Structure formats: C-alpha cells, structure tokens
Amino acid sequence: MSDSIKIGVSACVAGERVRFDRTHRRNAYLAETLAKHVEFVPICPEIACGMGIPREPLRQVDCAGEIRLIGYESGKDLTAKMTKWAHRVLKGLDKEGVCGFVLRVHSPSCAVSKARIHPTDGKPPHLGPGFFTRLLQEHDPLLPVVSSEALQNAVLRENFIRRVFVLHRWRALTAKGVSIGSLVDFHTRHKMLIRAHDLRGYRELGRLLGESTLHNAETIFDKYATLLFKSLTLKATPSKNRDVLSHAAGYFKKDLDAEDKRELHAAITAYAKGKVPLLVPVTLLNHYARKYRRPYLTQQYYLNPDPAELQLLNHA
Ligand code: SF4
Missing domain, CATH: 1.20.120 (Four Helix Bundle (Hemerythrin (Met), subunit A))
Known part of the structure; x- marks a missing residue:
C-alpha cells in the first residue's frame, strides 16, 4: 500500500472548471493546506460519465423510493449511465487506496447530505446525498466523507x-x-x-x-x-477531550510535584474552556510521558499523531 495519503475530491472543489456552466468552486483550505500533506484524486462524476461542458443541470427525483438522476429540462434519465460508470470507478479507487472524499455541497451528484431530492407528486424536495455519493457510501461505508463546506468548521x-x-x-x-x-x-x-x-x-x-x-x-x-x-464519526468535544487528558494525567500521580500537577491541570482546564489549543496539554503530557517512561502513553496516536496529521490538526 502506498505511504502517501490519497483523498478523492470533487474536481470543481479542487479548482477545475468542470461545473455545468464552466465555473469551479475552488476550496482554499483544500488547495493551500490539505494539498501539502495528501495526494488528491479529483473526480467529476458528471464529466466522467460522458456529459460535456456546458451541460444541462441535473436533479435527483424520488420515484417511489428509487432515486433517479434526471436532466433538469430535458428529463433525460442518466441513472443507468452514472451507476455503471460509478461501479467501475469505485473499484479503481479501492486499488488506489483512497482514504476519504471531499465533496461539493448541494450538488445532485456529489453532495454529502444536502442535495435536493424531488418527489414526483409535486411535494417539496427533501435533502439527501448526491447520486454519486450514495453509490460511494454503499460501496464503502467506512470511507470518511466530508463536504467542502464542512471543511470550514x-x-x-x-x-x-x-x-x-x-x-x-x-x-x-x-x-x-x-x-x-x-x-x-x-x-x-x-x-x-x-x-x-x-x-x-x-x-x-x-x-x-x-x-x-x-x-x-x-x-x-x-x-x-x-x-x-x-x-x-462522533465529535471529540472539549469535555470528552478533557476527560481523556485528565485520565492520562493520572499516570503521573506519583511522579509530579504539586506545582507540576497544578500546571498540568491548569493546561487541561484552559483547553476545556477554549483558552488554549489541545496541543498545549498534549505537549505537556508528551513531555512527562517521555520523561517518566510511560510507553502506553508515548505510543498513543492521540498524543503522537503522524507528522502530517499533526500539522493538519494544528492548522488554525
Ligand atoms: S459537484 Fe461533482 S459533478 Fe458537479 S461539477 Fe463538481 S465534481 Fe462535477
């Protein structure tokens, strides 16, 4: 398996002019930060399955529980074409070792969860994944996916x-x-x-x-x-992190003097209150873990992530 981390991205989010109106939706975090640490595999499902630029916008239609991909004005049904293409491409992504996907929000093909799905009975649309994303998640339910919009959070x-x-x-x-x-x-x-x-x-x-x-x-x-x-997939909230950090601090009960204990607990509390980043108590714990030789702690990915992971996690 390749050592570099590969991430699939909606090609328009990677800055390619592949949208139906020849525009892109370049994401600055993706281009300026993530790109330094991972390898992108850009994909535009609509182009790849044979549509051109410019092209007719698409929409998803809920036909009695079966979601179909339809041309907005022409009514042309692209369901079979996109499904056939996706099944072939998804096997290729497995071989490439793609470990996640950044997808364009709201797109009928690529959205994670905010694509409009139109019922045939004229009722208001409901929201769900884009057509390609649904196939992607059915193919590999473990694969982390995120919308380009969520990367801002x-x-x-x-x-x-x-x-x-x-x-x-x-x-x-x-x-x-x-x-x-x-x-x-x-x-x-x-x-x-x-x-x-x-x-x-x-x-x-x-x-x-x-x-x-x-x-x-x-x-x-x-x-x-x-x-x-x-x-x-559940969020690591400040209070959950505080519990984990406090548990780790317990490993030094007999090693630290009163002042060092106070300093460590102050760092954990300051983090939990949002006054300092997680890296502050983590760095302190790492220091003590090495000093007092606690292999259980030094081998934790939580305290010692991969170098690229560490840089990405500490990007403001
Ligand atoms: S959202 Fe997806 S299908 Fe639409 S242009 Fe971007 S990559 Fe292509």
Whole structure:
C-alpha cells in the first residue's frame, strides 16, 4: 500500500472548471493546506460519465423510493449511465487506496447530505446525498466523507482528518493479513483517540476484542472496523477531550510535584474552556510521558499523531 495519503475530491472543489456552466468552486483550505500533506484524486462524476461542458443541470427525483438522476429540462434519465460508470470507478479507487472524499455541497451528484431530492407528486424536495455519493457510501461505508463546506468548521474538519489517517493505518494493518495480535496492538495505540470520540464505543470495542479466538479473527476484524469508524464519526468535544487528558494525567500521580500537577491541570482546564489549543496539554503530557517512561502513553496516536496529521490538526 502506498505511504502517501490519497483523498478523492470533487474536481470543481479542487479548482477545475468542470461545473455545468464552466465555473469551479475552488476550496482554499483544500488547495493551500490539505494539498501539502495528501495526494488528491479529483473526480467529476458528471464529466466522467460522458456529459460535456456546458451541460444541462441535473436533479435527483424520488420515484417511489428509487432515486433517479434526471436532466433538469430535458428529463433525460442518466441513472443507468452514472451507476455503471460509478461501479467501475469505485473499484479503481479501492486499488488506489483512497482514504476519504471531499465533496461539493448541494450538488445532485456529489453532495454529502444536502442535495435536493424531488418527489414526483409535486411535494417539496427533501435533502439527501448526491447520486454519486450514495453509490460511494454503499460501496464503502467506512470511507470518511466530508463536504467542502464542512471543511470550514474546525471540529468537522479535524474529525474528517482523524478518520482519514485512522483508515490509512487500518488499511496498512489489514494489508498484512488478519491477526488478532496486531489488532490488539492497533487498538491499544488508538485507545485514547477512540475514547475522545466515544466512550461507549471504546468499551464495546474492548468487549469485542475479549471475544476473539483463534477461529473468529475475520469476523472480529469486520465488526471492529464497523464499530471503530462509527465511533469516530462522533465529535471529540472539549469535555470528552478533557476527560481523556485528565485520565492520562493520572499516570503521573506519583511522579509530579504539586506545582507540576497544578500546571498540568491548569493546561487541561484552559483547553476545556477554549483558552488554549489541545496541543498545549498534549505537549505537556508528551513531555512527562517521555520523561517518566510511560510507553502506553508515548505510543498513543492521540498524543503522537503522524507528522502530517499533526500539522493538519494544528492548522488554525
Ligand atoms: S459537484 Fe461533482 S459533478 Fe458537479 S461539477 Fe463538481 S465534481 Fe462535477
């Protein structure tokens, strides 16, 4: 598997003039920050499945529960064409090792969740994923997806980045085969990270690993992946992070003097109140983890993310 992180992007968001009216919707964060740390795989589903520029806008129509992709004015039905193309392309994306997707908000093809879907009975449209995104998520439910709009929100952006890097590590793990020993090691190194997102999910994952035997490794891997990525979709809020940081601080109960303890707890509290970034208590904990030799803490991805992940997480 390639070491570089690959992310699929709606081509118009990557700055390509592929929209129906020959415009683009370049996303500055994508072009100026994310591009320095990951490799993009730009895709325009409408162009790729044979439509030109300029072209007629599309809309999704809910035909008794079956969503179809239809030309806005002509009524031309592109459902079969787009579906056939997508199934072929999605297999290619698997081979490329794409670990996430940034998709254009509101698009009938690419939206994550805000595309209009028009009922045939004249009722107002409801919102749902774009036609390509629905196929993408059916094909790989674990794949992190985010809208270009959500990248402007620090919490949603960090959640996406975390999931992309965890998926990259997950793929590296599974590429080596299915071994419960390596799964336990993977889980151990992600414990703090998972707890920061979902304490209940963290406990469920621990219970699941307790059920592993020599004979059920594949089932455990499948269940673990589903539970893990479900947990990581939950937001790591300041109060959840504070709990994880305080738990980690407990590892130094006997090492730190009163002043150092006060300083560490002050950093955690300042973070929880939004006065300093997460990096401040994390850096302090890392310092003590190395000084007092706490391998459980030094190996945590929560405290020591991959270098590119760290830079992206600390981008203001
Ligand atoms: S939103 Fe998707 S289909 Fe529309 S122009 Fe952008 S990449 Fe192409």
